[in-house]
Amino acid sequence: MIFNFGIKDLIDILIVAFFLYETYLMMKKTGTTTVFLGVLAFIALWILISKIFEMRLMGTILDKFMNVGFILLVIVFQKEIREFLQALGSNKGIKAIMKLIKPNRDGRIDDNISYIMPIVMASMDMAKRKEGALIAIQQNMSLDKFIETGETINANISTRLIENIFFKNSPLHDGAMIIVGKKIVAAACILPVSQKHDIPKRYGLRHRSALGLSEETDAKIIIVSEETGKISLAHHSKLYANISAEELQKILMMKE
Numbered sequence: 001m002i003f004n005f006g007i008k009d010l011i012d013i014l015i016v017a018f019f020l021y022e023t024y025l026m027m028k029k030t031g032t033t034t035v036f037l038g039v040l041a042f043i044a045l046w047i048l049i050s051k052i053f054e055m056r057l058m059g060t061i062l063d064k065f066m067n068v069g070f071i072l073l074v075i076v077f078q079k080e081i082r083e084f085l086q087a088l089g090s091n092k093g094i095k096a097i098m099k100l101i102k103p104n105r106d107g108r109i110d111d112n113i114s115y116i117m118p119i120v121m122a123s124m125d126m127a128k129r130k131e132g133a134l135i136a137i138q139q140n141m142s143l144d145k146f147i148e149t150g151e152t153i154n155a156n157i158s159t160r161l162i163e164n165i166f167f168k169n170s171p172l173h174d175g176a177m178i179i180v181g182k183k184i185v186a187a188a189c190i191l192p193v194s195q196k197h198d199i200p201k202r203y204g205l206r207h208r209s210a211l212g213l214s215e216e217t218d219a220k221i222i223i224v225s226e227e228t229g230k231i232s233l234a235h236h237s238k239l240y241a242n243i244s245a246e247e248l249q250k251i252l253m254m255k256e
Contacts, residue, residue, distance in 0.1 A: 115157045115182040116252045122162035123224055123231050124245050132226030133166040134176040134206045136191065137252065141217040147178050150189030157184055166224075176209065176221075192216060203239075210234035220252060 020040075046066055050059035119135065126133050136143060151172060155161060157179065165187050166173045175188035194211035210221035214234040221234040232241045233251055240251065 115179070116249060118157050118159040119162065119179070119222070119252065120245050120249050122159040123222055123248060125159070125163055126166055126224045127229045127231050130226055130229040131163075131166055131168060131224065132173075132206060133162075133222070133224035134191070134210060135162070135222040136176050136178045136189070136210075136213055137220045137222070138178065138180045139218040139220065141219070143178055143180065143217060143219060146176075146189050146191060146213070147180075147186045150175060150178065150186040153177075153184045153187050155184050157182055176213075191221075207232065207234070207239065211237065211239055214238070222248070 046062045049055045050062060123133065123135070136146070161184065162177065164170060165177060172187040176191050177187045178185055178189050191209040192212035193205070193208045194215060196211065199208060199211065204227070206223050206225070210223045210232070211234050213219055213221055215237045218236065223232040223234065225232070230242045231248060232239055233243060233248060234240075235251070240247070243251070
């Protein structure tokens with residue numbers, strides 16, 4: 001099939017590519033990337049059957065799905081779509097677009113990393129005293145559904161506050177602390193427990209919960225063992241056990 005490719009076709013492709021990229025970022029933030037890829041695969045199948053091979057029966061069936069598919073997606077992801085549109089319409093939306101156009105290339109978090117040192121210092125102090133702790137630090141994917149399970153804190157990060165929350169007699173020491181940006185947003189949060197069978201038996205519920213969250217999100221989760229006083233970190237379904245303060249600081253500073 002021969003057709004003319006003009007400037008309007010190029011603009012059309014760029015616009016579609018832009019919206020697909022923005023949709024991918026939104027899905028990645030909410031942890032539904034697999035759904036996005038599934039939708040793309042379905043659209044590709046629909047184009048292949050209906051437009052290229054022109055299979056009438058299967059094409060008709062898929063056409064019906066396509067007619068209601070958009071409405072179903074809006075219903076399922078109404079919360080995420082609303083948050084995306086609110087962010088895009090705010091002042092932060094312009095800054096986010098500028099970051100996409102001119103991203104940070106040094107492999108480190110963009111501006112302020114001052115919140116990292118209080119976390120490292122608190123982890124070291126609690127490790128020395130063998131006080132158990134579980135600290136989840138949000139990255140790109142939202143942790144809102146886990147934040148809702150805990151107690152709202154919404155305070156600036158400080159070493160003393162972290163240690164007080166995880167003090168053995170504190171009512172908030174059980175569960176996880178969740179940090180978003182430069183704020184401690186919640187404590188005593190419930191995290192999903194990993195169901196992997198190859199986790200060593202010496203690791204307790206804190207380690208399993210940290211691994212469970214790292215399997216569902218891209219968060220970085222610090223674990224301070226109450227039994228051994230050692231510091232570990234879970235990220236991308238991996239557990240980095242018995243790390244030093246310098247190693248912890250380095251991992252927290254790196255973007256990925």
